Amino acid sequence: MAAEELEDDNTTAVVEGEGAEGEEPQKLSLDVNIAKPSACERRITVTVSREDIDRYMDNAFSELMPSASVPGFRVGRAPRKIVVQKFKDQIADQVKGSLLMDSLGQVAEDEKFAAISEPDLDLEAVEIPDEGPLTFEFSIEVRPEFDLPKWKGLKLKQPVHKFGPEDIDSQIEQMLAKYGQLVPKDGAAEEGDYLVITLRGLADGKEISKDEERVVRLRKTLSFVDGRVEDFLALAKGAKEGDKLTAEVKLSGSAPNEELRGKPVTLEIEVLEVKQLRLPELDEDFLAEIGGFKTEGDFRDAVQKDLERQLEYEQQKAARAQISEMLTESADWDLPPGLLKRQSVRELERAVMELRRSGFSEGEIRARENELRQNSTAGTAAALKEHFILERIAEEENLDVDQGDFDREIFLISMQSGESPRRVRAQLEKRGLMDVLRNQIIERKVMELVKSEAKFEDQEFTPSKPTVEGVSFAVGGSDGDIPAVVEDEEDDSEG
Structure with a gap:
């Protein structure tokens, strides 16, 4: 029962700094030291006085006394000394939480931080000492302080x-692409055609990534998550089924594979099939289907x-x-x-x-x-x-x-x-x-x-006009999944 009673009293203990109803809560006597490692970082050291610790402890035990259950005594009738001895550790944990919460709130209010992250505070490392003040540290990210630049005028x-009509025709062709049908093409690949390819990334002759049966449109540049083949059109124009192409890709400084960032890797491209796009006719049924036109x-x-x-x-x-x-x-x-x-x-x-x-x-x-x-x-x-x-x-x-x-x-x-x-x-x-x-x-x-x-x-x-074909593939490989922001495979909940 004692543990349950302490849990029930937790809400009271959290607001130990408050006075009687209608009174302003008594502020803590804090010594706050703030270091500024950068414009957006604050390293804060807070010292809580012994007087505040004792006041919180005294209030917490006063709240506990009427409901304290101690063997050999009726509930609420045990001497305070015995209650303190029995519940010291539990009350210390409660008071620690209350002091930390109230201290953080008071620091934020007094210093007027525009915080952009939660305080980096290791709660387990903080302990209330038997004597002397309580000191704890935490880091927090804040909005930088600056003079607002002139923005009017x-x-x-x-x-x-x-x-004009040509712009609209070009846009229609792009829009209809997703409704078109890819059909096999006789002959070599030309700009605008589609290639079904297998991609392999190699570093020092060792395969580090692979993407099979990827469909890409033949455009000037082929863009990956971590690099680009700038002359993809020149490389792949005239390609036929069975051709194998090779390109060098310099990985970006933010490539998923940290070990290979900024380094060149070899990209092998195997052409599995050449296709061309057959666009749908703009007949009455199709116009109604795509937008009720x-x-x-x-x-x-x-x-x-x-x-x-x-x-x-x-x-x-x-x-x-x-x-x-x-x-x-x-x-x-x-x-x-x-x-x-x-x-x-x-x-x-x-x-x-x-x-x-x-x-x-x-x-x-x-x-x-x-x-x-x-x-x-x-x-x-x-x-x-x-x-x-x-x-x-x-x-x-x-x-x-x-x-x-x-x-x-x-x-x-x-x-x-x-x-x-x-x-x-x-x-x-x-x-x-x-x-x-x-x-x-x-x-x-x-x-x-x-x-x-x-x-x-x-x-x-x-x-x-579009000159870049984007592919969601990391040539340099990745230790983890690439964050997806384009699609979300959620089941339709509308029924």
């Missing part, structure tokens, strides 16, 4: 383009809207790059490697989410995703600095996110993926990405605010 260049003209109008949405993405991207460069020019803070490593996956997920809501195809998303992976460290550092500044602007301008913002973003993502908004939301929640989506919305709102105060100069923009 920036001069920006904005890409503009008027889409009544006429080809309706479909072309929808394609043009997609192109305009992608242009909007390019405008956002260009404006963001210029704004980020201007705002982060003086942001020379050192960012902790651990923070960068954790954030790199989140930044990749945010970027892919942005591409999805802008209507890009899966092939284009894979190519851009691989590029982001290969430059993850530098890109993450820049994105984090940008985020800290945009977050500060959002706070000062009272910008926030409401349910309508979430619904709108999820609807746009669902349009690209072909899944229902309900399923998209379930996937985001399952993978813990709603906070990433929130940051994306906030940052976009801040960017819109900055742009509303900026001065623009139009600059003609020519949409580029």
Whole structure:
């Protein structure tokens, strides 16, 4: 019964620092020493006075006395000395938890940390001494302190383009590719054809990775998670079934295989089959199937809207790059490697989410995703600095996110993926990405605010045709699974 009674009293013990009802809680007499290893790191040493320890212990035993069960005495009637002797260890553990919780809360309030991680505190290593004060240490990552740069009245260049019939035709061909049928081709491979290939990565003659029967489109560049074959078109053009090709791939500095980062590996490509794409006819049944379009003209109008949405993405991207460069020019803070490593996956997920809501195809998303992976460290550092500044602007301008913002973003993502908004939301929640989506919305709102105060100069923009084929394969191999951000194999719960 004693253990149960102590457990029941735990809530009372946690708030030992509070006074009587209606009174302000009594503050702890803390000695706090703060070291700053970097702009985003704080190493904090806290010393709790002996007087506070004794006060918490005394209060905890006073709460326990009426319900303490000691053999030989009626419940609540044992002398305090005996109760202290019997329950000293259990009460010490409770008081330790209360002191740590109250100390952390008071430090956070007094120092006004904008924490971006949980305190790195080893609870098991902390013990309440029999005599003298209690001292403990912890590390925490915080938003850096900085003077907000001037963000009103920036001069920006904005890409503009008027889409014509040729642009729409090209986009339709790309869109119809996922509905087309791959058929065997007689003759050698040409640009735009498809190759069924087996890929083997070799280091010092030893196989380190293999990917069988991968279907890739023959484009100028073949992009992997950890590197690229820049002249893939020149290498594979004219290839036939049974041909074997060889290329050298220099792995990126963020390749999954840490031992081979920055080193060249050999890529062997065996051509199993050459295929070409047979596109479907835009007849009445097909138009109705892919979007409920009544006429080809309706479909072309929808394609043009997609192109305009992608242009909007390019405008956002260009404006963001210029704004980020201007705002982060003086942001020379050192960012902790651990923070960068954790954030790199989140930044990749945010970027892919942005591409999805802008209507890009899966092939284009894979190519851009691989590029982001290969430059993850530098890109993450820049994105984090940008985020800290945009977050500060959002706070000062009272910008926030409401349910309508979430619904709108999820609807746009669902349009690209072909899944229902309900399923998209379930996937985001399952993978813990709603906070990433929130940051994306906030940052976009801040960017819109900055742009509303900026001065623009139009600059003609020519949409580029896809020249990179993206493959979710690491040539250098990997010790673990590559974080998946493109697809989520969740069972459809809608029934």
